Amino acid sequence: MASRSSLVVNARVHLSGSRGRSTVITNNVEYIAMREGxxxxxxxxxxxxxxxxxRMRLVGYCAERPGSTALFDQDGAVPLRMARRELEKADxxxxxVVLSVRRDEAGELYLACKEDWQRFCRRNLTPALAEAMGVPESSVRWVAAEHENHPNSKHVHVIAWSSDGSFDSLMARNRLDRARRTLTDAALAPALAAEHETRDLARSRAVGVVRQVPDEEISIELPPDGRISYAHLRRWHPDVAKAVDAVIAKAESKHPEIKEAGTAYLESVKRCADLKGLEGFARDRYVDDAVCELRARQGNALLRTIAPDRTAAPEEKPKRSAKPSDGPAAERKRMKPFVGEIRACVTDEDLRGAREAVRERRHIPERCLRSCPSYALSMAKAPVAVGRTVAKALASATESQNGRRDLSDEIGQKAERVLARALAAAVSAAIRGDAAGIVLAPAKTIVKGMIL
Structure with missing residues (x-):
């Protein structure tokens, strides 16, 4: 069964002027292209x-027909002499690099044949190598060949360099680790998608068996009015919600199928966490959120068996309501320009830092906003008020998540929302400071949330 250790990435750097570099050009490229296997x-x-x-008459694109060489790159099959000529000219x-997977897991990861490896490398290798080598993706060049000569694994050999010679140092450990994580996430994507489906089926079964609990085993005194839903009861009638939890726990002891379904769901959730590479607090939070979600679904299933949901009767002639000034839709509309500024101005490194802070429920660093023009001009107008407001807004990453959400969602969208709210708070604080006469840059003004 696939795991985070399924894909093994081994990398070695041969610096210019070293004996190993010349060996790669004279021997290694021929070895990976022509050896048995x-x-x-x-x-x-x-x-x-x-x-x-x-058909496009690209002369020299393929001096040899595919099938005469094992080498391939981003564009297609590569003749051996062409690969050697490019390596000789490279500075x-x-x-x-060697990427390998266990033979018995290759099918699960869709890396079972040469065509699978080609698609995987062409989709993921260039950005990963750019990260590891510390160069732009546009300057990354590589050739690879898939080998079948090992009885226990399938692997591909990769030779990589930069077209402009900008890569001329050893790979930093943190960059290499990020590249490995990128390739591992890409390789495990099929296994994670299959496990998400298994998790959802296990969750549906765990909820379905609760619906079959006999009415005589359920003794819950519901409130006389209000909605009958687990979330509503937990917020406004916590004692009733605890009674629902107690009934479900008692049913698990009487009906083994309920406990078995819940155990299967929990095991699938833990496997999803392992495939995602979550560790420590992040993994525990992921599992706890999944357990809480299952308990809420089971609670609603139990409540539906004993009482219908109480909803207000619709009016005969519903009145058209005015456009709401608040709510999720209004919030998204207000945040749209700020989200656009975040995506355009914040660097990838700062976005990664923001995502890590949200994942670990830490304060997002204030440096993530320094490249945004709105933040810079707001600080110029009212630095004290803006700094205090932004610090409070960035601390919202530590708040707990409420409501239902898909467990497969990534954390990046929330990081962007938190940064956008902080940017909006900075602009509002600068406007308030401007109204109070605290203006350090009178030539610049803030109008309707946008700095001009």
Whole structure:
């Protein structure tokens, strides 16, 4: 069964002027392209790309037909002499990378044949190498070959370099670790999607068995009015919600199928957390949220068996309500320009820091907003008020999550929302400071949340 250790990434850097670099050019590229076990078969993608190149009359695109070489790159099959010629002209360091998976897990990860490896490498290798090498994606060049010579694993050899010679140093450990995580997440995506489906089916079964609890085993005194839902009871009638939990716990002891369904769901949730690479507090929070969600669904299923939901009768002639000035839709509309500014101005490194802070429920660092023009001008107008307001807004990342949400959602969207709210708070604080006469840059004004 696939896990975070399923994909093994080994990397080695050969600096310019070293003996190992010349060996890569003279021997290694021929070794990975021609040795016994190198898969030289022509894949469907290779033939399609080759035919397209011939129709477009791209001279020199493919000096040899696919199937005569095991090498491939981002664009198609690569002749051995062409790969060697590019390596001889390249400046800087050369990296050799080996990606391998266990043979019995290759099918689950969709890495069972050369075509699978080609698609995986063409989709994920360039950004991962750019991260590890510390160069732009546009300058990354690589060739690879898939080998079938090992009895226990399937692997692909990769030779990578930079077209402009900007890569000429060893890979930093933190960059290499991020590249490994990127490749591992991409390789485990099929297994995670399958586990999400298993989790959802287990959750549906765990809720379904609660609906079959006999009415005589349920003794709950419901409030005389108000909605009959688990969330409503937990907020306004916590004693009744505890009684619902007690009935479910008692039913688990009497009916083994309820406990078995809940255990299967919990195991699937833990496996999802492992495939996501969650550890420590983040993993515990993920599992706890899943357990709370299941308990709420089971509570609603139990309540539906003993009482219908109480809803107000609709009016005969419903009146058209005015456009709400608050609520989720209004909030999204107000935050739209600020979210756009966050996506346009905040660097990828700062966004990653914000996501980590949200995931670990820490305060988002204030530096994440320094590249935003609205924040800079707001600080120029009222630095004390803006600083205090922004600190309070960024602390909202530590608040607990309420409401239902899909467990497969990523944390990046919330980080963007928190930063956008902080930016909006900074602008509002600057406007209030401007109204109070605290103006340090009178030539610049703030109008309707946008700084001009």
């Amino acid at each position: 190198a898969d030289r078969s022509a894949t469907v993608d290779d033939l399609r790309r080759s035919d397209l190149a011939e 800087g360091a050369i990296a050799t």
